[in-house]
Amino acid sequence: MDPRSRPGPGRASYGELEASSLYCPKCRQAQPVRRKLLLVLPQGEKFAYYCAVCGSEVGSKLDQGKPWGLSSR
Numbered sequence: 001m002d003p004r005s006r007p008g009p010g011r012a013s014y015g016e017l018e019a020s021s022l023y024c025p026k027c028r029q030a031q032p033v034r035r036k037l038l039l040v041l042p043q044g045e046k047f048a049y050y051c052a053v054c055g056s057e058v059g060s061k062l063d064q065g066k067p068w069g070l071s072s073r
């Protein structure tokens, strides 16, 4: 499961921790981000991240909080 692979500086364990800053293509540098809950799905919660400086969306992720989708993986 790879939500969005961006060509960027090596980000090894992205997705585990709370992202506090992400690369913003508009600002052309990593910026602090604001997280916004978009959707609550059976398999997790969908969040979007917005640049705290210019407000453009810089990423999104599905946060799988509950381990009740332990299917083939």
Ligand SMILES: [Zn+2]
Pocket (backbone or CB within 6 Å): 024, 025, 026, 027, 028, 031, 051, 052, 053, 054, 055, 056
């Ligand atoms: Zn920005």
